[in-house]
Amino acid sequence: MQNVTLIATAAMGLESIVANEVKSLGYEVQVENGRVVFEAPISAIPRCNLWLRTADRVRLLVGKFNASTFDELFEGTKALPWENYISEKGQFPVSGKSVQSTLYSVSDCQAITKKAIAERLKLKHGVASKMPETGALYKVEVSLLKDEAMLTIDTSGAGLHKRGYRVGQGEAPLKETMAAALVLLTNWKPEYPLIDPFCGSGTIPIEAAMIGQNIAPGFNREFASEGWSFIKDKYWETAFEEAEDKANYDQQLEITGSDIDHNLIKISADNAIEAGFGDLISWKQMQVKDLTIKKENGYIIGNPPYGQRLSDKDAVAKIYQDLGSVMDSHPSWSVYILTAFEKFEKAYGKPATKKRKLFNGFIRTDYYQYFGKKNKGDI
Numbered sequence: 001m002q003n004v005t006l007i008a009t010a011a012m013g014l015e016s017i018v019a020n021e022v023k024s025l026g027y028e029v030q031v032e033n034g035r036v037v038f039e040a041p042i043s044a045i046p047r048c049n050l051w052l053r054t055a056d057r058v059r060l061l062v063g064k065f066n067a068s069t070f071d072e073l074f075e076g077t078k079a080l081p082w083e084n085y086i087s088e089k090g091q092f093p094v095s096g097k098s099v100q101s102t103l104y105s106v107s108d109c110q111a112i113t114k115k116a117i118a119e120r121l122k123l124k125h126g127v128a129s130k131m132p133e134t135g136a137l138y139k140v141e142v143s144l145l146k147d148e149a150m151l152t153i154d155t156s157g158a159g160l161h162k163r164g165y166r167v168g169q170g171e172a173p174l175k176e177t178m179a180a181a182l183v184l185l186t187n188w189k190p191e192y193p194l195i196d197p198f199c200g201s202g203t204i205p206i207e208a209a210m211i212g213q214n215i216a217p218g219f220n221r222e223f224a225s226e227g228w229s230f231i232k233d234k235y236w237e238t239a240f241e242e243a244e245d246k247a248n249y250d251q252q253l254e255i256t257g258s259d260i261d262h263n264l265i266k267i268s269a270d271n272a273i274e275a276g277f278g279d280l281i282s283w284k285q286m287q288v289k290d291l292t293i294k295k296e297n298g299y300i301i302g303n304p305p306y307g308q309r310l311s312d313k314d315a316v317a318k319i320y321q322d323l324g325s326v327m328d329s330h331p332s333w334s335v336y337i338l339t340a341f342e343k344f345e346k347a348y349g350k351p352a353t354k355k356r357k358l359f360n361g362f363i364r365t366d367y368y369q370y371f372g373k374k375n376k377g378d379i
């Protein structure tokens, strides 16, 4: 087996950022709705799981075919080379989904897919009775869209947002993948100061620190495919060595997280310690109106409260107004704010240079971007 086809799944709106990440790992991509598809050598499975900051997970495409009857689903599934991936003792639970397809009963599709894979594996691995399913985990998904069945195996295990550093969280934490995307959507460089004045449990500052020191986000966790025999151990070893070599632990950073809630500041500090950034990020309990900025050319990246309850709207508008007045005296700073509050620009006090539609989970938000007027040579 030379190459595999991989699918990096992406939250709506983040596809192009995921695609850039995959490209920078050296693979050519095709961008589709909610996913980035690419052909790559098997060694890409460890590398992509370790390095992708903004993808939800990495799936291995086993095959695609049209299926509008259960027979077609069974035969099409059985014709795929499952034995190339799933070892004799492998466990292969099947989940499913069906959108705009004749085969709409997901539980039936799952059962048929499971049966077809089991038959194929028994034949190819020479197992006489039931497949033992006592070994490594291969989570299969059968996904039907407009009568096309797509069969994939999840290589990640827990979603890639689970970096392993979150020991505590506030009420509405950003997903780590989204926080990383918010940072990657700016022109922030590790030399510039960065402040998140609404840091909550610290996700944006911690993701920025990982980006700033080029630390692979998956370095401190495990992946389902680490136990798969068709991926040689040396591919994992090489990928972890590459991550170690590329990390720049000496990179100085000026990252600060502040929040009105002192409990959250404690949680942020604990999360940062877990991520290995105990001394690197500064944390401060503070209201945004008290924010003091000394340096030039910095970046504010924040995810403030959205004021979704009617009773909160005035209070939230005041927070945005406070931020706008603080930033008014710092024109060299760039400001990036993610919110679902429709009158954000009015409350902040000026129209954004640019805005981008993004989904924070199921909430439709805008990412308001104010580009700073950089003072040349003054960092």
Ligand SMILES: C[S@@+](CC[C@H](N)C(=O)[O-])C[C@H]1O[C@@H](n2cnc3c(N)ncnc32)[C@H](O)[C@@H]1O
Residues within 6 Å of the ligand: 170, 172, 173, 174, 175, 197, 198, 199, 200, 201, 202, 203, 204, 258, 259, 260, 261, 264, 286, 287, 288, 289, 303, 304, 305, 306, 319
């Ligand atoms: C949506 S949460 C941020 C979540 C954060 N991004 C995370 O990943 O955990 C908004 C944060 O704004 C904080 N906040 C509310 N009013 C504030 C104010 N006036 N000044 C500073 N922070 C405030 C809240 O305590 C809350 O933690």
